Amino acid sequence: MKTLSKIYLWLILALLYIPIIVLIVFSFNKSGGTGGFTGFSLYWYRELFRNAEAFSALKNTLILALAAACLSTVIGTAAAVGLEKMKSRHVKQVILSTTNVPMMNPDIVTGISMMLLFVFVGGMLGMTEKLNFFTLLIAHVTFCLPYVLLSVRPRLRQLDRALPEAAKDLGCTPVGSFFRVELPNIFGGVMSGFVMAFTLSLDDFVISYFTTGSSYQTLPLLIYSMTKKEVKPDIYALSTLIVAAVLLLLILSNVLGGRERSKK
Numbered sequence: 001m002k003t004l005s006k007i008y009l010w011l012i013l014a015l016l017y018i019p020i021i022v023l024i025v026f027s028f029n030k031s032g033g034t035g036g037f038t039g040f041s042l043y044w045y046r047e048l049f050r051n052a053e054a055f056s057a058l059k060n061t062l063i064l065a066l067a068a069a070c071l072s073t074v075i076g077t078a079a080a081v082g083l084e085k086m087k088s089r090h091v092k093q094v095i096l097s098t099t100n101v102p103m104m105n106p107d108i109v110t111g112i113s114m115m116l117l118f119v120f121v122g123g124m125l126g127m128t129e130k131l132n133f134f135t136l137l138i139a140h141v142t143f144c145l146p147y148v149l150l151s152v153r154p155r156l157r158q159l160d161r162a163l164p165e166a167a168k169d170l171g172c173t174p175v176g177s178f179f180r181v182e183l184p185n186i187f188g189g190v191m192s193g194f195v196m197a198f199t200l201s202l203d204d205f206v207i208s209y210f211t212t213g214s215s216y217q218t219l220p221l222l223i224y225s226m227t228k229k230e231v232k233p234d235i236y237a238l239s240t241l242i243v244a245a246v247l248l249l250l251i252l253s254n255v256l257g258g259r260e261r262s263k264k
Contacts, residue, residue: 023236024236024243028040029233051232054234057219061202061219068144068198069197072144075141076145080156102142107143107206110143114142132212132215133216136216143200163182163185164177164181203220
C-alpha cells in the first residue's frame with residue numbers, strides 16, 4: 001500500500017512539473033524548434049529583451065496583478081475582520097457562502113456574466129469603450145477576494161481576542177488597536193493572501209478574455225493570440241522568468257510564515 005501511495009505521489013509530481021521543466025530546458029535551446037535540444041544558448045533571452053510587444057504585455061500583466069492583489073488584500077482583510085466581529089451566525093454563514101461563489105463557479109461562467117454586466121452598465125452610461133482596464137481590474141478583484149478571505153480568517157480565529165481589548169483599555173482607538181495589535185499578528189495570513197491573489201491574477205486567461213477591451217492586452221492573451229500562428233521561443237524564456245519570480249514569491253511567503261510561527 002505504501003509503495004502504491006509513493007508511485008501515485010511521484011506520478012502527480014511528474015504530471016505537474018515535467019511540462020514546466022521541458023519549457024525551461026527549451027528556453028535555453030540553441031535552435032528555435034522543439035524537436036530536439038541542439039545546444040545550450042541564451043539567444044532567446046536576448047531576443048526577449050528586443051520584443052517590445054511581449055514586454056508591453058508583461059508590463060500590463062504585472063500592473064494588473066499588483067493592483068488586483070493590493071485591492072483584494074485590503075478589501076478581503078477588512079471583510080475578514082468584519083465577519084469575525086459579526087454576532088449573527090446565520091448572516092455570517094450567508095455572507096461566507098456568497099463570497100465562495102466566484103471561487104466555485106467555472107471561470108467561463110464568471111467571465112461571461114461579468115462581461116454582460118459591464119456591457120450593460122457601460123451602455124447605460126453611454127460609454128464608447130465598455131470594456132477596459134478598470135473592468136478587467138474589477139473582475140480580477142472579484143475572483144481573488146475569496147482566496148484572501150480563506151488566508152486571513154484562520155489567523156484571525158487564532159488571535160487572542162483579549163489582546164485588542166487590552167490595547168483599547170490602554171488608550172488605543174479601535175483603528176489604532178487593529179494596526180498595532182491585530183495586523184502584526186495576522187500579517188502572515190495577509191501576505192499569503194496577497195501572494196495567492198497576485199499569482200491568480202498573473203495566471204488568469206478565461207476571465208480576462210471576456211472582460212478586457214482591445215486597448216489592454218495581458219501576457220496570457222498575447223500568448224493565446226500567438227498559438228493561432230506560432231509561439232516564438234522567446235516566450236519560453238519569458239515564461240521561465242515568470243516561473244522563477246513566482247517561485248521566489250512563494251519562498252518569501254514561506255519564510256515569513258516560518259518566522260511568524262517561530263516567534264509564537
